[in-house]
Each structure stands twice: as C-alpha cells, then as structure tokens.
Amino acid sequence: MRMGIFLIAAQFPGHEPGQVLRDTVEAVVAAEEAGFDDAWIAEHHFMSYGVCPSAITMAAMALGRTSRIHLGTAVSVLSTQHPVALAEQAAMLHHLSGGRFTLGVGRGGPWVDLEVFGTGLPRFERGFAESLDVLCAALGRDRISAEGEFFAFREVAMVPSARMTPVVACTSQETTRLAAERGLPMLLGMHIDDEEKAAAVASYEATRHSTLSGGGLGEGGGLGEGGVAHVAAAVGFVGDSTARAVRELREAMPRWLEPGLAGYVPVDGRARPTREVGKYVEFLTEVHPVGDADHCVAAIERTREVTGIEHLVLMVEGAGDTARTLENIRRLGAEVLPRLSSRRARDSG
Secondary structure, three states: OEEEEEEOOOOOOOOOHHHHHHHHHHHHHHHHHHOOOEEEEOOOOOOOOOOOOOHHHHHHHHHHHOOOOEEEEOOEEHHHOOHHHHHHHHHHHHHHOOOOEEOEEEOOOOEOHHHHOOOHHHHHHOOHHHHHHHHHHHOOOOEEEEEOOOOEEEEEEOOOOOOOOOEEEOOOHHHHHHHHHHOOOEEEOOOOOHHHHHHHHHHHHHHHHHHHHHOOOOOOOOOOOOOOOOEEEEEOEEOOOHHHHHHHHHHHHHHHHHHHHOOOOEOOOOOOOOOOHHHHHHHHHHHOOEEOHHHHHHHHHHHHHHHOOOEEEEEOOOOOOHHHHHHHHHHHHHHHHHHHHHHHHHHHO
C-alpha cells in the first residue's frame, strides 16, 4: 500500500491560527522522517475547522522543507478558483519539486466562500464539470482555449506546461460520475466507511466501463481503462491500547469539531447540515485505524481488502496537541508502516 497523512490544519481551542499553520508544516517534515509516502493538505475558508485557506501554498512551503515525500492538496476548491490559474500553480510545483506534487480538487459546498470570491452558486451547482474540463486541458496541453458558459477565452500558451492528472474529491454520485467519465482518480473521505467506499469504486468502474465502451469523454482524457489509483482518507491514531486511543480521541475531537463544523455558513440562507458531533466521533473511531498497532494494521488491511484501494491517507491531528500529533506520526511510522511494508513485500513476492 501507499501510505500518507492527511492534514486539516485543525484549530483546537486555545491554539492560534499562525501556530497551527507552522505546526502543519512540521507534521509534514515528521511524516517524511517517519517513512510516509505523501502528505495531503486540506483547504478551508473563514472557519476554525481548518485554518489553511490555500492548500497549494502550504504544499509549496512543505515541499521546500522536504526532499522525498510527495505533497498533495485535499483539496483545492475548484468552485472558487479559476482552473487555469490553479493549473499554472500546480505546474510550477510539479517542475520545482521534481514531480513530487499532486493536485487534488473538489466541488466544495454552497458556502459563503462563493459570495466572498465572487464565483456564486452557479459555479458550484452546474459549473463544476466545465471547470474540471478546463483544468484537465490546462494540465494536459501546451496551449488552451475555452468557449463555455463560465470560461471563454482565446488560445494562450500554458507557461509552464505540465502533464499532470488531478485527483477529484467525490462525495456524491454526480461527482463520481464526472471523475469516472474523465478517468480521474477519486479521493474518498473519512466520513464514509469501507463499504461505502467500495460502493463508490464500483459505481466509478461501471461508469468508466460504459464511457469507454461508448467512446465518450474517457477516451484519451484520463488514465485509460485500468489502473486508476484512488485515494481513501481515514482517521489514524495509534496508542498503547485500543481503548486508550479511542478514549483520547473521543474526549479531544469534539472540542475541535463542535465549533469547527459550525463554520460552514451557507451562501443563500439554506439550512446548514447538522451532525451530532459525539456520534460522528464514535463513528470515526470505530471504523478507522484508531487503537494499538495491531488494531491499526488490521483496520488498514481491511480497508484495502474491502475497497481495493491501495492508497490510504491518515488524518493524524485528532488529539489536538502538537506534541501528540508528532508522536502519533512517529509511532505510526515505527509501529504500523513497517508491517504494511512487509505485507506488501509478501504480496508482490
């Protein structure tokens, strides 16, 4: 398996945003030292749930502090950005890092961000496919033009140009369909369990097969009929015992999630989705690798077996303390990753 970490830049009570950002970079450095393959950074605006408003900027900083680990955005919100401008930034990081950067994008939500950045609900509700197509063209060609509803411009050179395949966060059937038609890998979130992830993969594969058979968008537009490398996110936390690890996260995470989730403000007055935080944390600690090393290894292997996904990224910030986050990364690296590597070696042998 390919193993990474997933960093939200979560602001727990009493923590100052600037320090949270600096600690997030240190977590990437620690992940490289611990042997992780990659680190993925989330993007949020105007909220304490995550205080990184530019995942690509954070990735650039972390790439400069490291030499081996790959960086990804999970995700850059496409509904509030111009896809060509985002492609330019991604191409820069691709070249400057020697290919260590992956751009992850998502639709985002119907949040106030759309108002602040001036893109509006239409870009979120019906403009995502067009945005995605412009982005893929900008990351796959030397020259690009557009004649669509949201983007129309004369042909220009992509400078620098790059050949990159973005990853797409999929939280709905519609977005899964769009990713499958284009042959783009999915990023599946930690809010769903293994069975739901497996169902998303099955839906993707059915759409992909139909698209290729019908000669639709998929031909030449993505990774081909096979070998699409999806990514799955999960909470990852290792402790001396499973009971102790679960108890620690169930005590700590609500202090972050309660005010953090309240930061999702709809742009148009619609009711904000609510989630009972205590039950959500119980779900996260039950279905994900939270426990002693044996439990974490077993949970990760189960995800692989049920979903078929070979790339897992672990959200490591759940304890809400910088020292505990770094300790968690180091322990995962020392106690869990080697056993997964041994399993990978046995399977390939």
